[in-house]
Each structure stands twice: as C-alpha cells, then as structure tokens.
Amino acid sequence: MPSAFRPDAFAGKTVFVAGASSGINLGIAHGFARAGARLALISRTAERIQAAADTITAAGGTAIGMAADVRDYAAVEAALVRAQDELGPIDVVISGAAGNFLAPVVGMSANAFKTVVDIDLLGTFNVFRASFDHLNKPGASLIAITAPQAVNAMMFQAHACAAKAGINMLIKCLAMEWxxxxxxxxxxxxGPIADTEGMARLAPTPEMEARYKARLALRDYGTKDDIADAAMYLSSDNARYVTGTILDCDGGSKLGDASADALKKPQ
Structure with missing residues (x-):
C-alpha cells in the first residue's frame, strides 16, 4: 500500500535511526528516505549497517551507516556528531535497538536479564540523551520503539517486560523535561509485523500463523511500512501537539483474543 506521505514530506530533514540494520527499524528508515529525508543509521556490526545504508542509496536515497553499540554512550555520541557534520542537525531520532529471547526467570541468569535491559532501556536513554545537543530545536521528534510487553505481562518475557516498561516511562519523563x-x-x-525475526520465531509455520491472525481484531499482521507511517506521522507537523504518547500500531492485539474460539463456552 502506498504511503500517504508525499515524496518531499521530509525533504531537507535528517533522521537518525538506532538498531537499523534490519527489520522494523530499517523499514522505518526506508519510509523516511522515500519521503525525502537524509538517513543516519547505526547498529553494532559495521558490515550489516553499511549494507542497510546501501539499500537506501540504491533506491535513490541518502544514507550513511555507522557501527555503534547503543550500550556505549561515547560510541553513540560519536555517531551523532558525524551525522550532524555530514547531514546537518538531527530532526528525528528513532531508538529501536532491542534484544530478546524466551526464557523462564528460573532459567535466566542475572547477566542475561541485564543484557536485555542494557540494550533496550539503557540503549534508549543513551540514544536520546546523546542526541539532545545535536537536535534541530525547536521542532525535533524523538521516537522509541517499545512493545506490548511494556504493559502486558507475558510468560518467559520478564526481562523484556521490565525493559520496555522502563522505556515507556522514560518517554513520558523526557516529554515533560524536553x-x-x-x-x-x-x-x-x-503488534505482530510480517517478515520480521520476531514473528518467524513466534509463528514459524503457516498453521501457527493462521491461528495467530485469527486472534487479531483486524485478522492480519501489520507491515514494516505501517510502522514507518506511524513514525512519520509522529514526526510530522500533523502531530505538533502530540508528546508523551505511546501509539499502539498492533491491529488490535492489545484488546485481547478476538477469535471465534474466545466466545465458546468451556466444556
């Protein structure tokens, strides 16, 4: 489905995306690039982030890729300095680096828990805090990619639930302060987004995918373009009076089980 945003909607704007080597975050970067923005991308692995940037330039966009681990504040700040030097002051920051795995708490080491919290929560803090002095103020937009686990407890996801809940509150605190x-x-x-590593793990077979979709109010997965459009809306003048908000883009998954089976009486 074509985007509602004009090809020049973000012309002259610089967008910094953390965790952009693949998946939803790279999809967001492509969305902004199609709308005319200049992209600065970071991820841990130099080869992967350069390959991601190359996909944008191959499509006619402008992008630079830089290796930086979001857990390393100095590395993130250095990437922001380069982005500002080469592309101009930062108009939009997307913080989406994340780590996750399924594990019960009794089977999870303290280091495993800390790793996810450091990537997700500390990483979001580092990206946002380091970006502040490089933003094109007033008018800059910062967006964190959070998750339903921030508000819905989930089995084998204590680490991700804790980290994402922290991100949601960090968003609100920064909205007030900044x-x-x-x-x-x-x-x-x-919510569930097609062609992502997460859904490939959660519903790896056509049968499991069909059962998953049947539980959704809209009966389908979202796309990376759906999330890109949400990010562009929040970064546009149309959202000039929106801050401290968590936008659910989930096909109604947070509403609960919308399948016909949910209406069946227990035997």
Whole structure:
C-alpha cells in the first residue's frame, strides 16, 4: 500500500535511526528516505549497517551507516556528531535497538536479564540523551520503539517486560523535561509485523500463523511500512501537539483474543 506521505514530506530533514540494520527499524528508515529525508543509521556490526545504508542509496536515497553499540554512550555520541557534520542537525531520532529471547526467570541468569535491559532501556536513554545537543530545536521528534510487553505481562518475557516498561516511562519523563525546548518524545508499540525475526520465531509455520491472525481484531499482521507511517506521522507537523504518547500500531492485539474460539463456552 502506498504511503500517504508525499515524496518531499521530509525533504531537507535528517533522521537518525538506532538498531537499523534490519527489520522494523530499517523499514522505518526506508519510509523516511522515500519521503525525502537524509538517513543516519547505526547498529553494532559495521558490515550489516553499511549494507542497510546501501539499500537506501540504491533506491535513490541518502544514507550513511555507522557501527555503534547503543550500550556505549561515547560510541553513540560519536555517531551523532558525524551525522550532524555530514547531514546537518538531527530532526528525528528513532531508538529501536532491542534484544530478546524466551526464557523462564528460573532459567535466566542475572547477566542475561541485564543484557536485555542494557540494550533496550539503557540503549534508549543513551540514544536520546546523546542526541539532545545535536537536535534541530525547536521542532525535533524523538521516537522509541517499545512493545506490548511494556504493559502486558507475558510468560518467559520478564526481562523484556521490565525493559520496555522502563522505556515507556522514560518517554513520558523526557516529554515533560524536553517539551519546553520544543522537543516531542513519543513511542510506537508494534503488534505482530510480517517478515520480521520476531514473528518467524513466534509463528514459524503457516498453521501457527493462521491461528495467530485469527486472534487479531483486524485478522492480519501489520507491515514494516505501517510502522514507518506511524513514525512519520509522529514526526510530522500533523502531530505538533502530540508528546508523551505511546501509539499502539498492533491491529488490535492489545484488546485481547478476538477469535471465534474466545466466545465458546468451556466444556
């Protein structure tokens, strides 16, 4: 489905995306690039992030790829300095780096728990805090990619639930503190998104995919373009009065089980 945003909607804007080597975050980067933005991408592996940037330039966009681990504040700040030097002050920041795996708490080491919290929560803090002095203020937009686990407890996801809940509250705190500077801070909580590593793990067979979709109010997975459009809306002048908000882009998954089976009486 074509985007509702004009090809020049973000012309002259610089967008910094963390965790952009693949998946939803790279999809967001492509969305902004199609709308005319210049992209600065970071991820841990130099080869992967350069390959991601190359997909944008091959499509006619402008992008630079830089290796930086979001857990390393100095590395993130250095990437922001380069982005500003080469592309101009930062108008939009997307923080989407994440780590996750399924594990019961009794089977999870303290280091495993810490790793996810460090990538997700500390990483979001580092990206946003380091970006502040490089933002095109007033008018800058910061967006964190959070998750339903931030508000819905899930089995074998204690680490991700804790980290994402922290991100949601960080969004709200920064929205209050940075609003007077003209900086808006919001989040996007994606539901099941097609062609992502997460859904490949959760529903690896056509039968499991069909059962998963049957539980959704809209009966289908979302796309990476859906999340890109949500990010562009939150970064546009149309959302100039929106801050501290978590936008659910989830096909109604947070509403609960919408399948016909949910109406059946227990035997």
């Amino acid at each position: 609003g007077p500077a003209g900086v808006r801070v919001n989040g996007i909580s994606p």
